Amino acid sequence: MRRKTVKKIEIQPTLSTEQREFLESFLSAKRINTLHRILNFRLGDITVVLDNLFDPHNMGAIVRTAEALGIQDIHAVEKDTELDLSAKITKYSDKWVSIHTHKDSKECVSSLQKDGFTIVAAQMTRQAIPAEQYEITADTKTALVLGNEHAGTSEEMCSMADVHVVIPMYGFTESFNVSVAAALLLGDFVRKKRGAIRPETGTLDENRKSVLYSQWLQKAVKKSDRLLRAFENRHG
Numbered sequence: 430m431r432r433k434t435v436k437k438i439e440i441q442p443t444l445s446t447e448q449r450e451f452l453e454s455f456l457s458a459k460r461i462n463t464l465h466r467i468l469n470f471r472l473g474d475i476t477v478v479l480d481n482l483f484d485p486h487n488m489g490a491i492v493r494t495a496e497a498l499g500i501q502d503i504h505a506v507e508k509d510t511e512l513d514l515s516a517k518i519t520k521y522s523d524k525w526v527s528i529h530t531h532k533d534s535k536e537c538v539s540s541l542q543k544d545g546f547t548i549v550a551a552q553m554t555r556q557a558i559p560a561e562q563y564e565i566t567a568d569t570k571t572a573l574v575l576g577n578e579h580a581g582t583s584e585e586m587c588s589m590a591d592v593h594v595v596i597p598m599y600g601f602t603e604s605f606n607v608s609v610a611a612a613l614l615l616g617d618f619v620r621k622k623r624g625a626i627r628p629e630t631g632t633l634d635e636n637r638k639s640v641l642y643s644q645w646l647q648k649a650v651k652k653s654d655r656l657l658r659a660f661e662n663r664h665g
Contacts, residue, residue: 472622498616502526512530538590549574549594
């Protein structure tokens with residue numbers, strides 16, 4: 430059976446006011462309000478890093494969880510395995526997030542630290558602290574690293590991380606599935622973040638919101654790339 434993936438369209442990085450209004454004419458007021466409402470909840474200072482995961486089901490489940498929690502950016506280290514997302518797993522949630530891929534851990538960490546992120550590796554090490562002890566404030570920028578299904582977070586990534594965290598366990602089971610761990614940790618981190626800011630708002634600046642709204646409009650309107658080309662031909 431052929432795997433469903435999100436259909437790729439030509440996304441223009443920005444839209445003029447006229448182009449926005451043109452695409453909005455194809456959507457209901459309710460749909461437009463939904464786009465704005467979700468955009469205003471988006472968090473830009475919590476992200477998740479998929480450190481060389483290989484199971485598409487786990488990749489998709491984590492992306493779906495992150496999007497549902499209002500996380501906008503997802504990073505993937507593709508050292509051995511490329512990010513593989515199926516619409517059957519993501520339920521098309523991946524069309525609404527910004528996915529950044531990296532060839533190795535060093536490139537990924539360097540990019541995040543340059544943007545002021547604290548690298549938090551989910552890995553049992555001697556210096557690991559219980560996840561609930563990791564503090565998140567209004568100004569904290571957190572990148573949660575989740576390792577692959579067998580080896581966990583790589584040694585290289587752990588060596589570059591600022592903090593190591595673990596989820597306390599009280600049963601005979603010794604580990605969580607990586608997608609379950611992602612849900613537990615991201616849920617906790619997002620709860621802390623929203624508790625530190627006005628809960629009805631997100632943390633994206635107005636410029637990022639404007640760029641994302643242009644992108645989301647193009648994804649919300651069917652065949653938007655063709656429609657925009659026709660619009661430009663008429664008004665060019």
